[in-house]
Amino acid sequence: MKKDFVYPYMPNSAPKAKKEMMDALGISSVSDLYNSVIPEDLRLDRPLNLPEPIPGEHALKTHLESILEKNNSCNEYLNFLGAGCYRHFVPAVCDEIAGRAEFLTAYCGDTYSDHGKMQAIFEYQSMMGELLDLDVISYTTYDAGQAVCSSLRMALRLGRSSQRKELLLPATMNPEILSQVKSYCRGVAQIRIMDCDPKTGRADLAKLRTMLSDKTAAVFLENPSYLGFFEENAEEIGRMAHETGAVFIVSPDVASLGVVESPANYGADIVCGDIEPLGIGMHYGGGCAGFIGVRDDPRYIKEIPTYLYGIAQTQNEGEFGWGRALNERCSHGSRELANEYFGTASGLWAIAAGVYLALMGPGGMRELGEQIMRRTSYAVKKLSEIPQISVDPLGGTKFQEFIINFDPCGKTVQEINKFLLKHKIFGGKDLSGDFPKLGQSALYCISEITTVKEIDRLCDILRQATKEESR
Amino acid sequence: MNRANFHEARWDEPIIMELGSEGERGVLIPEMEPEVLAATAGACELIPSGLLRKKPPKLPEMSQPQVLRHYLRLSQETIGAAFDIDIGLGTCTMKYNPVIHEAFAKSPKIKELHPCQPEESVQGILEILYNTQEYLKEISGMDAFCLLSGGGSQAIFSNVLVLRAYHETYHKGEQRDEIITTMLSHPGNPGAAATAGYKVITLMPDKSGYPDMQALKAALSSRTAGLMITNPEDTGLYNPHIREIVDAVHSVGGLCIYDQANLNGLFGITRARDAGFDMCHYNLHKSFSAPHGSQGPACGAQGVTAELEPFLPNPAIRFDGNKYYFDYNREKSIGKIRKFYGNPSVVLKAYAYIRTLGGEGLKQAAELSILNNNYLLARLSEVKGLTLPLAEGVRRIEQSRLSWKPLTEETGVTTDDIDRRVVDYGLQSYFSSHHPRVIPEPFTPEPCETYSKADIDEFSDIFKAISEEAYLTPDLVKSAPHKAALATQIKEEYLHDIHLLATTWRAYKRHEGRQ
Numbered sequence: 001m002k003k004d005f006v007y008p009y010m011p012n013s014a015p016k017a018k019k020e021m022m023d024a025l026g027i028s029s030v031s032d033l034y035n036s037v038i039p040e041d042l043r044l045d046r047p048l049n050l051p052e053p054i055p056g057e058h059a060l061k062t063h064l065e066s067i068l069e070k071n072n073s074c075n076e077y078l079n080f081l082g083a084g085c086y087r088h089f090v091p092a093v094c095d096e097i098a099g100r101a102e103f104l105t106a107y108c109g110d111t112y113s114d115h116g117k118m119q120a121i122f123e124y125q126s127m128m129g130e131l132l133d134l135d136v137i138s139y140t141t142y143d144a145g146q147a148v149c150s151s152l153r154m155a156l157r158l159g160r161s162s163q164r165k166e167l168l169l170p171a172t173m174n175p176e177i178l179s180q181v182k183s184y185c186r187g188v189a190q191i192r193i194m195d196c197d198p199k200t201g202r203a204d205l206a207k208l209r210t211m212l213s214d215k216t217a218a219v220f221l222e223n224p225s226y227l228g229f230f231e232e233n234a235e236e237i238g239r240m241a242h243e244t245g246a247v248f249i250v251s252p253d254v255a256s257l258g259v260v261e262s263p264a265n266y267g268a269d270i271v272c273g274d275i276e277p278l279g280i281g282m283h284y285g286g287g288c289a290g291f292i293g294v295r296d297d298p299r300y301i302k303e304i305p306t307y308l309y310g311i312a313q314t315q316n317e318g319e320f321g322w323g324r325a326l327n328e329r330c331s332h333g334s335r336e337l338a339n340e341y342f343g344t345a346s347g348l349w350a351i352a353a354g355v356y357l358a359l360m361g362p363g364g365m366r367e368l369g370e371q372i373m374r375r376t377s378y379a380v381k382k383l384s385e386i387p388q389i390s391v392d393p394l395g396g397t398k399f400q401e402f403i404i405n406f407d408p409c410g411k412t413v414q415e416i417n418k419f420l421l422k423h424k425i426f427g428g429k430d431l432s433g434d435f436p437k438l439g440q441s442a443l444y445c446i447s448e449i450t451t452v453k454e455i456d457r458l459c460d461i462l463r464q465a466t467k468e469e470s471r
Numbered sequence: 472m473n474r475a476n477f478h479e480a481r482w483d484e485p486i487i488m489e490l491g492s493e494g495e496r497g498v499l500i501p502e503m504e505p506e507v508l509a510a511t512a513g514a515c516e517l518i519p520s521g522l523l524r525k526k527p528p529k530l531p532e533m534s535q536p537q538v539l540r541h542y543l544r545l546s547q548e549t550i551g552a553a554f555d556i557d558i559g560l561g562t563c564t565m566k567y568n569p570v571i572h573e574a575f576a577k578s579p580k581i582k583e584l585h586p587c588q589p590e591e592s593v594q595g596i597l598e599i600l601y602n603t604q605e606y607l608k609e610i611s612g613m614d615a616f617c618l619l620s621g622g623g624s625q626a627i628f629s630n631v632l633v634l635r636a637y638h639e640t641y642h643k644g645e646q647r648d649e650i651i652t653t654m655l656s657h658p659g660n661p662g663a664a665a666t667a668g669y670k671v672i673t674l675m676p677d678k679s680g681y682p683d684m685q686a687l688k689a690a691l692s693s694r695t696a697g698l699m700i701t702n703p704e705d706t707g708l709y710n711p712h713i714r715e716i717v718d719a720v721h722s723v724g725g726l727c728i729y730d731q732a733n734l735n736g737l738f739g740i741t742r743a744r745d746a747g748f749d750m751c752h753y754n755l756h757k758s759f760s761a762p763h764g765s766q767g768p769a770c771g772a773q774g775v776t777a778e779l780e781p782f783l784p785n786p787a788i789r790f791d792g793n794k795y796y797f798d799y800n801r802e803k804s805i806g807k808i809r810k811f812y813g814n815p816s817v818v819l820k821a822y823a824y825i826r827t828l829g830g831e832g833l834k835q836a837a838e839l840s841i842l843n844n845n846y847l848l849a850r851l852s853e854v855k856g857l858t859l860p861l862a863e864g865v866r867r868i869e870q871s872r873l874s875w876k877p878l879t880e881e882t883g884v885t886t887d888d889i890d891r892r893v894v895d896y897g898l899q900s901y902f903s904s905h906h907p908r909v910i911p912e913p914f915t916p917e918p919c920e921t922y923s924k925a926d927i928d929e930f931s932d933i934f935k936a937i938s939e940e941a942y943l944t945p946d947l948v949k950s951a952p953h954k955a956a957l958a959t960q961i962k963e964e965y966l967h968d969i970h971l972l973a974t975t976w977r978a979y980k981r982h983e984g985r986q
Contacts, residue, residue, distance in 0.1 A: 053829025070595035116548025129975030285586030285811025331662025341662030343624025347766030359497030
């Protein structure tokens with residue numbers, strides 16, 4: 001770089017302005033300003049060793065595109081991956097609103113300067129409240145994992161006075177979220193894994209009864225489970241949890257809730273999960289954003305650790321404003337005395353999810369849930385025709401994911417997926433590491449945008465993949 | 472620049488729950504093919520009765536133009552950083568977010584990637600993640616980076632978990648349960664430490680503005696797990712004794728965590744590792760130009776020494792000379808901190824930023840942010856009733872905490888009043904201070920390098936004008952805002968009384984029905 005290089009993002013790198021400002025301060029070099037306060041032995045005495053800059057926008061674009069070109073996206077390959085991140089249809093209006101510079105570049109602006117943003121967030125909460133049939137919805141958390149972690153910590157705080165420290169988690173739990181929970185709750189809880197029926201994956205109620213006690217702080221379920229099936233006995237599990245005084249926490253898939261009952265209506269005290277399916281997109285996992293919902297019960301509201309955006313009347317009849325409420329709950333308000341730490345997480349996705357729910361309405365959400373289930377059901381039927389694989393061995397009702405077990409054909413998931421990849425298909429998520437008892441199994445995912453043609457193609461290639469010679 | 476005629480858009484837009492009418496639809500999903508219809512049962516048969524939804528969700532029923540219009544209006548009632556001279560939101564580093572970066576993030580080559588795709592299909596984004604880590608190592612002097620945290624506070628928390636794992640490994644049987652921080656460090660630090668089970672000791676600033684050294688020495692003991700500190704703190708004061716502080720903590724076996732959420736004044740000038748720190752973190756949505764997105768998606772980049780690398784969250788990203796890959800085979804790792812890999816799109820923007828500027832450009836950004844800040848302070852010194860408390864005569868780095876205390880005492884106008892009034896001049900709300908307000912009637916501007924001299928002059932003139940208003944017509948300021956999207960003050964009790972609080976429209980309506 002030449003000495004007087006002018007950077008397009010830095011107006012005062014232009015010599016005239018820079019000189020005027022330095023003159024106003026009576027300095028001859030900018031380093032005069034910091035040399036007086038940063039000790040010499042802490043100052044870097046050489047330039048940062050970084051690659052040569054690419055200051056021109058076009059050259060930067062060429063550079064970035066040449067790297068991104070090395071990725072093969074789900075637009076180019078057929079995708080059957082889910083496992084906590086789901087490829088759904090994203091309406092153009094969602095992208096348009098999430099891309100608006102007003103929302104994209106806003107931050108902590110509050111009641112007056114950012115009236116519209118505050119309203120959009122409140123509307124997201126309001127629509128989520130309808131979807132979940134709950135009155136209180138939090139600001140978004142980092143992801144479902146954080147929402148689950150915080151929900152469990154809420155239950156621990158609610159049970160603190162009665163020494164309830166045990167968390168009962170499902171044996172089929174999302175392994176990533178389980179890992180997050182173990183870190184987040186270590187030292188304050190004992191994590192116990194509920195036994196499940198090895199044939200169906202569902203919780204073993206008789207064994208659960210023996211695990212529940214006056215030490216149980218919470219019983220947690222994913223419904224649908226990580227492995228795709230619905231826990232049909234969820235209501236009974238909730239009842240058992242409540243009988244011992246434990247909090248019942250359920251994480252649903254929001255895309256199912258147009259046709260599937262909200263956990264709030266089968267006993268859940270806290271409902272939490274991810275809004276990524278709602279008009280956000282995958283973004284290589286960056287589309288995740290968590291939610292926490294509870295009833296209008298001060299005991300529960302007080303324990304929510306993140307921002308709550310509340311509606312407020314003004315002096316004018318019928319006019320509203322919004323603000324962040326009860327901030328003493330949060331670390332921004334009371335530091336180490338707060339419920340938990342929190343910070344900037346995923347606000348833009350709340351706005352996008354709100355747009356999605358408004359576009360879809362009750363009819364769209366019903367169709368979405370029903371279509372996913374029917375397409376999944378269709379896929380299971382078609383795939384079941386393939387010899388030497390076991391499709392949906394756990395059976396029962398499922399939402400959009402199911403297992404294919406490859407043990408009968410003697411191949412590993414890795415081998416199968418390698419073959420599929422050659423045919424431009426991303427096969428299901430390999431479960432053999434996280435769930436060794438399931439053998440060589442993969443978790444396949446179907447959504448409303450998985451077509452019959454695509455399912456037929458998967459069947460076709462899987463048929464070839466399972467044959468001996470494809471090894 | 473005189474914007475006497477400024478007025479924010481004001482649409483009096485109804486709540487969306489009250490819009491639309493039965494049967495309208497905003498978007499259609501794909502039709503089900505006849506094969507699916509023929510081969511499968513409907514929802515009522517597929518779903519067991521106990522799980523079948525009984526009442527449809529009461530979502531709005533709206534057509535697409537009305538949904539778009541509603542949200543465009545709400546966007547117009549929002550002052551994003553792209554629209555205003557966003558100097559007021561200090562500590563947040565509201566710098567320009569290059570538009571070209573958004574084009575990269577919108578590419579299907581990142582947006583349409585599933586996080587479980589095979590590694591060979593994501594070599595491009597892995598290369599970007601890996602190289603960004605390499606660049607951040609050079610910028611910080613640290614030995615390893617982890618880009619998995621979904622925000623700055625999560626990176627702070629992740630650093631605490633690494634600290635915890637370190638002591639459990641190397642100091643078995645010791646009772647190290649105390650973390651020391653300072654009052655002017657971000658509240659996420661004590662918040663994260665307490666969440667991980669630590670007792671927090673908070674050092675107050677002394678007259679110099681720096682944390683009290685005697686108090687630090689008194690706090691240190693064999694129970695000290697570590698120190699979490701920001702430098703410069705919110706005051707913009709760089710603590711020249713930082714190495715002494717770090718050494719003191721090390722001498723009792725503690726680790727030092729540097730909160731560098733805001734790195735903006737230090738690029739290429741001084742580095743965390745060179746001051747002896749064991750860990751640091753950067754908010755890529757601040758100093759590294761990614762937008763704040765109405766509070767996320769974000770990324771906290773976590774930097775540590777080689778000794779602490781094994782404890783970082785899973786997975787690590789490695790390069791074998793040919794291909795990039797994830798490494799989960801790390802038995803000391805604290806595990807997952809966020810699902811998948813955090814926010815790779817945010818890292819992509821930081822990568823583009825670093826590549827655009829290079830080492831010299833980053834240093835230029837730091838120097839200009841320091842120049843801008845000191846020029847701004849010179850201009851703000853002309854404002855009646857506004858002072859710069861603590862450490863008189865000492866230069867600030869990239870931001871400053873000022874005080875309206877004299878103005879409040881003389882006029883009754885408070886920083887919160889002024890914070891509302893600035894909106895009438897086309898600025899978004901400013902940042903006063905975290906709680907508690909150690910400096911009375913605080914105001915914390917941060918004029919990043921992307922603001923021009925003319926911007927800074929206009930910004931300063933606005934505060935001069937508001938100060939004059941406070942002395943001449945205080946009610947004008949106290950009753951502000953007047954030209955904002957919302958120009959009537961809200962009844963604050965709705966945000967403080969848990970029985971009035973409504974986070975959803977249904978709760979509000981029920982509350983009103985009850986009264």
